[in-house]
Amino acid sequence: MEDATIPVRSRPAIPARLRAVIAAASISSIGDGAWTAAVPLAAAAVTRDPIAISVVSAASLLPWLVVSPFARALVDRWPHRSTLVIADLTRGIAVALITVLVVADKASVLLLAAGAFVVMAGAVFHGAAAQSVVADMTDHDPDLRNRVNGSVSAAETTGTSLVGPPAGSAxxxxxxxxxxLADAISFIGSAVLLSTVPKRPRQADDAPTPARESVRVAIWSGMKWLARHRELRTLALLTGAANFTTTMVYALLVLYATNSDGLGLHDREFGFLIVALAIGGIIGGPVAPRVLRRLSFQRAVVLAIAIRTLLWPLLALTSSAILAGACLAVAGLASSIVTVSVVSARQHFTPREMLGRVVTSFRTIGNGAGPLGALFGGLIASHWSINTAFWIAGIVMACCLLLASRTILRR
Known part of the structure; x- marks a missing residue:
């Protein structure tokens, strides 16, 4: 009698069409990491005023508030692949112009803020189209969707926070x-990779009406749908509070790191402080799908934000670069879990024909609070101190988390 063998079921590899999306995110994020370190250093070289520094950070976040509502409604009616390519080409041209201004020694806080706005506006269009591409290509396979979202998150974190910042500061x-210049080149490379992503074939059950809707109607329909959905509505409000307090801290990070009464780091060392975010973020990418197999979307978000809330007062209490880096590493891990959980929650709960408009509405609420937080942090630091801004960020987030937890964890 022959021994019966039980085949071991293994997860299939990520398809090549999705690997191109991950590879494009990896390449462009390296340039973005260099940009992330270089822009605040360039602004700090012009002025040490916390309010002026926070203006640059606020400008980079403002598109989530003023561009995002229109972007997603438009992306729903545009070819997703073409949108990805054009968005990256546009960002590449914008960064190339900033490069010319820096070479000519004509850079100023306002010009850096304008460049940051244009780059992030392109990222809004890119992100909206990329999430739709992933959702289209992983339909009916939530595990593959979580793996791809986790891989994209890890790739973006690696480039933006691990490889790019130290290279950018150096x-x-x-x-x-x-x-x-490196960021401009990375966008061009990303556009080339994304041009290889196949177009989505039109499905028989695709809704024919969104392309005929006006932008105003599309935006309003997404807002109404989100307002009526208890889980996503609460997640959007909680994410907005988290982004408000997080940008209070991140907008001041370059001054906190390089001031003598802060960590006292040199410019070339600032990028390594950002690297600490990647240590946790890279771990958080593959860990997030495992967390979501054990916890609901809501509980995973609440747990991650609660951990991150405790970190801002710790930063205010320390002058040690090592301890500050450890705090930022934990913050990076928590941020990755929040990102993957929220993205997967939107893709899970939202009907496919409404996904674009709901993502826009969610981001308008969640990410739109970012520029307000950056400006608020700059004002607090200007009137009192950077450490005071960090303390207020932790206290405000703790209060918001307590209020939201009563609703989000009810079921």
Whole structure:
């Protein structure tokens, strides 16, 4: 009698069409990491005023509030692949212009803020189209969707927070224009990769009406749907509070790191402080799907935000770069879990024909609070101190989390 063997079921590899999306995110994020370190250093080289520094951070977040509502409604009616390519090409051109200004020694806080706005506006269109591409190509397979979302999150974190920032800060010391040039080149490479993503074939059950709706009607329909959905509505409000307090801290990070009464780091070392965010973020990417197999979307978000809330007062209490880096590493892990949980929750709960408009509404609420938080943090630091801004960020987030938890964890 022959022994019966039980086949071991293994998860299939991520398809090549989705690997191109992950590879494009990896390439462009490296340039973005260099941009992330170079822009605040360039602003700090012009002025040490916390309000002026926070203006640049606020400008980079403002598109979530003023562009995002229109972007997603438009993306729903545009070819997703073409939107991805055009968004990256546009960002590449914008960063190339910033490079020329830096070479000519014409950069100013307002010009850096304008460039940051344009780059992030392109990211809004890119992100909206990319999530639709992933949702289209992973339909009826939530595990694959979570894996792809986790891989994209890990790739973006690796480039934006691990590889790019130290390279960007070091390149800035050598030549201030060099990290900006690297970002422009990375966007071009990403556009080339995304051009290989196949077009989505039109399905028989695709809704024919969204393309005929006006932008105003599309935006309003997404807002109404989100307002009526208890889980996503609460997640959007909680995410908005988390982003408000997080940007209070991140907008001041360059001054906190380089001031003598802060960590006292050199410019070339600032990028390594951002790297600490990636240590947790890279771990959080693959960990997030495992967390979601054990916890609901709501509980995973509440747990991650609660952990991150405790970190801002800790930053205010320390002058040790090592301890500050450890706090940021934990913050990066928590942020990755929140990101993957929220993205997967939107894709899970939202009908496919409404996904674009709901993502826009969610981001308008969740990410739209970011620029307000950056400006508020700058005002607090200008009138009192950076440490005071960090303390207020922790207290405000703790109060919001307590209020939201009563609703979000009810079931």
């Amino acid at each position: 390149a800035f010391v050598v030549a201030p224009w060099l990290p900006f």
